[in-house]
Every structure is written in structure tokens, then in C-alpha cells.
Amino acid sequence: MxxxxxxxxxxxxxxxxxxxxxxxxxxxxxxxxxxxxxxxxxxxxxxxxxxxxxxxxxxxxxxxxxxxxxxxxxxxxxxxxxxxxxxxxxxxxxxxxxxxxxxxxxxxxxxxxxxxxxxxxxxxxxxxxxxxxxxxxxxxxxxxxxxxxxxxxxxxxxxxxxxxxxxxxxxxxxxxxxxxxxxxxxxxxxxxxxxxxxxxxxxxxxxxxxxxxxxxxxxxxxxxxxxxxxxxxxxxxxxxxxxxxxxxxxxxxxxxxxxxxxxxxxxxxxxxxxxxxxxxxxxxxxxxxxxxxxxxxxxxxxxNLPATDDGPSATRAPALSRVTLEGVRHRYYHEASDDMFTLGPIDLTFETGQLTFLVGGNGSGKTTLAKLLLGLYRPEEGRVLLNGERVDDASRDRYRQCFSAIFSDFHLFDRLLDVPSAELDTTGNALIEKLHLKHKVQMRDGAFTTRALSQGQRKRLALVVAYLEDRPFLVFDEWAADQDPVFKDVFYRELLPELKAQGKTVLVITHDDRYFPLADRLVRMDNGQIVSCEQVCVAPETRSRHAPLLAVAP
Missing domain, CATH: 1.20.1560.10 (ABC transporter type 1, transmembrane domain)
Structure with missing residues (x-):
């Protein structure tokens, strides 16, 4: 040194x-x-x-x-x-x-x-x-x-x-x-x-x-x-x-x-x-x-922090039509069992415009599966495919640009770092107003005026960031857990259908079983394994008839 x-x-x-x-x-x-x-x-x-x-x-x-x-x-x-x-x-x-x-x-x-x-x-x-x-x-x-x-x-x-x-x-x-x-x-x-x-x-x-x-x-x-x-x-x-x-x-x-x-x-x-x-x-x-x-x-x-073998840093998201996990396995220490926990093998495919709910008990491996999907973890076995092409070390960073994610332990930066736009403040403030945060925070020159908010309000602000990033694949890890019943209903009945209508692929990790019928597909996990993958048929009246939540003019 x-x-x-x-x-x-x-x-x-x-x-x-x-x-x-x-x-x-x-x-x-x-x-x-x-x-x-x-x-x-x-x-x-x-x-x-x-x-x-x-x-x-x-x-x-x-x-x-x-x-x-x-x-x-x-x-x-x-x-x-x-x-x-x-x-x-x-x-x-x-x-x-x-x-x-x-x-x-x-x-x-x-x-x-x-x-x-x-x-x-x-x-x-x-x-x-x-x-x-x-x-x-x-x-x-x-x-x-x-x-x-x-x-x-x-x-x-x-x-x-x-x-x-x-x-x-x-x-x-x-x-x-x-x-x-x-x-x-x-x-x-x-x-x-x-x-x-x-x-x-x-x-x-x-x-x-x-x-x-x-x-x-x-x-x-x-x-x-x-x-x-x-x-x-x-x-x-x-x-x-x-x-x-x-x-x-x-x-x-x-x-x-x-x-x-x-x-x-x-x-x-x-x-x-x-x-x-x-x-x-x-x-x-x-x-x-x-x-x-x-x-x-x-x-x-x-x-102890060796650099990854990823290729040159990517900034733009590639086109996405399908993401596939084939025989993916991952092992890690599991505190509850005080033993090594094996996730997988996982075989799962995500299509464009598909809304998937991932459900299961605590410690079943849902968040770890999400990190493998996002490219944050390397699979120890199996492979991840983007549009049929294998994701390797050279292409992993480019692959990660397909995603926006809000984890349960998310971090909210004080400004938007990757969405340069002359209309950024206008669009962001319109979203903030629709999410009932206008009296708490504003966006000025691409930065938030404050982050001194409750956990639920910070998650709503993180939702604004995810929307403005405009990535083709969004992952929400227990997003609605800290929301009151009104915003929980807005999230499931208005936001998710609108993202699906925009052609976004969405994965939601959730325990809210009353909203399970709203998903296109319900994936259940237990002890690191996918135990069922059900297609869900939703009656038209189940969907929200409200105006789109995020229909903001550019």
C-alpha cells in the first residue's frame, strides 16, 4: 500500500x-x-x-x-x-x-x-x-x-x-x-x-x-x-x-x-x-x-475484495425477451439450521410482460434466488440465459443492466445517478405527487430534497427511482410489507398491472396471499426448491378500473 x-x-x-x-x-x-x-x-x-x-x-x-x-x-x-x-x-x-x-x-x-x-x-x-x-x-x-x-x-x-x-x-x-x-x-x-x-x-x-x-x-x-x-x-x-x-x-x-x-x-x-x-x-x-x-x-x-472478471462496465440495458435459469444451484451458510444451505437446482423462465409472484416461508431461499436472477451472485452450477445466450463473466455486468430492484434492505441514494433528462424533475415530481409524498419531498436538479422519511415512504421514493430507470425487468422484494392498506392495494391493483401493460417483466416476492390471483404465475419455494409453478387465471373484474397510477407524460 x-x-x-x-x-x-x-x-x-x-x-x-x-x-x-x-x-x-x-x-x-x-x-x-x-x-x-x-x-x-x-x-x-x-x-x-x-x-x-x-x-x-x-x-x-x-x-x-x-x-x-x-x-x-x-x-x-x-x-x-x-x-x-x-x-x-x-x-x-x-x-x-x-x-x-x-x-x-x-x-x-x-x-x-x-x-x-x-x-x-x-x-x-x-x-x-x-x-x-x-x-x-x-x-x-x-x-x-x-x-x-x-x-x-x-x-x-x-x-x-x-x-x-x-x-x-x-x-x-x-x-x-x-x-x-x-x-x-x-x-x-x-x-x-x-x-x-x-x-x-x-x-x-x-x-x-x-x-x-x-x-x-x-x-x-x-x-x-x-x-x-x-x-x-x-x-x-x-x-x-x-x-x-x-x-x-x-x-x-x-x-x-x-x-x-x-x-x-x-x-x-x-x-x-x-x-x-x-x-x-x-x-x-x-x-x-x-x-x-x-x-x-x-x-x-x-x-479480500478481488475484482470481478466482468467485462467493461455497461450503462445501457440490452433488449430482453426471455431470461432463463437452467439447473442453477447455490450454496451458503443458513443461520436457522446452522448448516450449509443448498438452493436449487432451479429451472425457471421469465417472459416479457409476465407478472410472477414468488412465495414461500422465511428462509426458503427467495431473496437468494432473486440475487442469482439479477446477476449479483454467480451460480455454482447451472447457467443463466438472456434471450437464449449464456451469461458469463464477460457479459454479466451488461446482463445486470436489464434490472431494477428494490430489496427489503434497499439503499436510497440522495439523487438519481443514471437517468439524465431535461424533464427529469417534472416527471419525478409528478410521480412523487401521485404517491402522496409531495408534502414530504421534492426532486430538484435530479436530487431529492430530503431522505428523512419513514421506511414506507422511502420505499415509495425508491419506487419512483425504479420507474425512472425504465429497465425491462423489475424485482420487488417484499415492497408492500411496510405500506399501509391503501398503498398496498395501489401497488398490487394499479402499479403492477400498469408495468405489465408497458411490457415490463416483473418478479414480486410477497406473502400477501389475498393478491395472489392478480399474478400471471405463482412460484412457490420451500427449503431451497421450487415446489410448484402455477399459471393463474384472473377474472377481468379482479383488475383495477382506476386511472393508471404512473401514466405521466414525458
Missing amino acids: LSYLLKQSRGLLLAAAFASALAGVFSVLLVAQINAALTADTGAARAALAWTFGGVAVLAMLSQMGASVLFERLSQSAHAVLRRYISQHVVAADFRRLEELGGPKVHSALSEHSTRVAEFFVSVPAILTNAIIVVGCLVYMAWLSWQVFLAALVVIGLGSLGYHLAHLRAIRHLDTASREQDRLFDHFRSLVDGAKELRLNGRKRERFSQEVLGDSIETVRRERARGMSIFVASASWGNFLIYAFIGLVLFMLVGDVPERTRVMTGFALVFVYMVTPLETLLLNLPRANLARVSAARIDEITQ
Whole structure:
């Protein structure tokens, strides 16, 4: 993941890194100029150094400013690239794999993990600049006295070893916290989605708050605190070694050598100056480690969302006269039986203008059959035919454009995304008025003014979207379940006959047995099998005599 980001922003990264390197070099030169000024013999020598000092200070400021600006832009660019990268994987992923992975992990990757990786680039200037300052200070110390420099290397080596061992311990805690964070996101969603249930059951609310949500929050807090505390403690250990070395230089290591004052002053000054850069470096390195952990989590999530083998994305629906399922089977885990559930073999044909009701008990496989029909699931056995031609991976996306569907767990977007039309608002608002939603919502520039509606009202609005999409095959999964008796009657007696009259193929998953006579065909399912497929003869008086519900002029 980090390699991918670096490739995407190579030029900007090189420019920012170069500016950071210059900032570090100029900072070390400033220390050298200060030491030279402190040990200068005459006022004239100090005056000559003043101009050099001023020029180096200005260059250090400009280079540091440039590096910070460039890396801030790089951070925002990285954040955008990451979100596009993850979103593209989600959009292109197989629907079944996306269901198995679950929304919380995707949300976590798009929010927390991508933010951590992006924040890493903000810390890069501090890491690069301070690393160069530390290296430059070491070079300057070697120039002052190579004997004392060797002792400095021993101190730095001990500090580095201690920090490395602490790093290995801390990263385990941070990784544990990262994995628990994914579960915590799921609990946060339950906190809102299950608000009604939690308020109706005090014991459930208390256990969820304390044992589920509380334990998860505490685990994230504890593991992160442990990991970051180890990093901070190791940084403090490094600072102690620095001050201990300064004491050794001042009182033991520097004997009666030429220019003893300049050497002692130089070493003391350099080590004091190194404290802040080294501390900043050690404190920013954990951010790099957090970015590495988050990048690994993003890699793991995206690798679990392999792109489908579908051909180029299709936008227009092909002509449809017949859809056939031949020997279609699909297996999945069934919670009720705690076992693998087999759907099929299914042999079923849908003709243009045919109204089919799919009925059966809960868990009989109706919704799964609908997903297989829609091309959201690949059949494990058998085949799906469109107009007599087999639907394969290359043509599956084009095949899916034949359908509009409203599932029981449907999502309503805030705007229409695929129906460009100058008359869109007029047509949409006419439909909204006929469905008695005019006082709640309007369509403006292809977008809905609000989605703060009841479940039944949102389903009616989803019906508007499905009508405007104008696909040849419509699937309704328990659409009328959340409607009052008036709109339930409108759906079965007015909307469905009108769609049939328009030549649409319609599949309705329903339990409303009083409306079964209105269908052309009644397909019954039980335990994953089609147990009957009955043609229905409807008397003319059974049909509605009302004006067409959706007869809206274009």
C-alpha cells in the first residue's frame, strides 16, 4: 500500500524530501556557526560570521517552510488516492465477497486506516529533517574528536537497540488495537441501528453498553495506550543516554587536548541541540509504524475484495425477451439450521410482460434466488440465459443492466445517478405527487430534497427511482410489507398491472396471499426448491378500473 502511494506521488515526494534534507543541512550548519562564534578570538571574526549565520538561518527557514507545504499537499493527495483506491476495489468487488467481508471493515479502511496512512506523510518532514540533523551532528562531532565520537556511537547504539526491542513489543499492541477497531465500528453502527431495541430492553441496553461496546472501547484504549507508552518510554530512555553522555564528555572523556574548550563546547552544544530533534524523531516514528499497520490492514481488506472478471462496465440495458435459469444451484451458510444451505437446482423462465409472484416461508431461499436472477451472485452450477445466450463473466455486468430492484434492505441514494433528462424533475415530481409524498419531498436538479422519511415512504421514493430507470425487468422484494392498506392495494391493483401493460417483466416476492390471483404465475419455494409453478387465471373484474397510477407524460 505504501509502495503504491509512493509511486502515485513520486515527483512531489522527491521535491518535499529534497526540501527537508536542505532544512536539516542548514540546521546543522547553524550549530557549527554558533559554536564558531562562541569560540571566536576577536570581535572582527564574530562580525564576519554574523552575515553567514543570517544567510544560513534564512535558508533553513525557507527550506523548512517549503518542505512542510509540500508534505501537507502530499498528505491530502495520499488521502484522496487511498479513498479512491479502496472505493474502486469495493465497486469492482464480487457482491458475495463484499457481503462476507462486511461494511464495518470497509468503513474502517475508508476512515481511520486511510487517515493514518495520510497523516504519516505529514510527519515525514519532521522525520527526514531531524534524521539529517542527527546525522549531521554526528559528522560534526567526528570532525571535532573522533575518539569522543566513538563513545557517542556506543551510546547511540545502545539507545537504538533498546528502541528496536521496544518497537517490536509496541507494534503487537497497536496491531491488536487496529483489529479491535474494526469490531468497534460494527458496535457503533449497532448503537444507532439498534436504538429502538436497546431502549425497549433495559438489561440488553446495559449489557451492550458495558460488556460489548464498553469492552471493545476498553480493549482499543488499553492496547493503544500500552503500545504508545512503550514508544514514549523508549524515547525517554534515549534522552537519558544523551544527557549521560554529555556528563561523560564534560567530566571524563575530554582531557588535556588541543582546543579543549572548543571541543567541550562543541560536544555539549551539539548534544543539547540534538535532544529536541532526536526526541521529535523518536516520537514521530510511531506514526510511521501506525501507518504501516494501517496500510497492512488496507492491503488485507482490498485483497479480500478481488475484482470481478466482468467485462467493461455497461450503462445501457440490452433488449430482453426471455431470461432463463437452467439447473442453477447455490450454496451458503443458513443461520436457522446452522448448516450449509443448498438452493436449487432451479429451472425457471421469465417472459416479457409476465407478472410472477414468488412465495414461500422465511428462509426458503427467495431473496437468494432473486440475487442469482439479477446477476449479483454467480451460480455454482447451472447457467443463466438472456434471450437464449449464456451469461458469463464477460457479459454479466451488461446482463445486470436489464434490472431494477428494490430489496427489503434497499439503499436510497440522495439523487438519481443514471437517468439524465431535461424533464427529469417534472416527471419525478409528478410521480412523487401521485404517491402522496409531495408534502414530504421534492426532486430538484435530479436530487431529492430530503431522505428523512419513514421506511414506507422511502420505499415509495425508491419506487419512483425504479420507474425512472425504465429497465425491462423489475424485482420487488417484499415492497408492500411496510405500506399501509391503501398503498398496498395501489401497488398490487394499479402499479403492477400498469408495468405489465408497458411490457415490463416483473418478479414480486410477497406473502400477501389475498393478491395472489392478480399474478400471471405463482412460484412457490420451500427449503431451497421450487415446489410448484402455477399459471393463474384472473377474472377481468379482479383488475383495477382506476386511472393508471404512473401514466405521466414525458
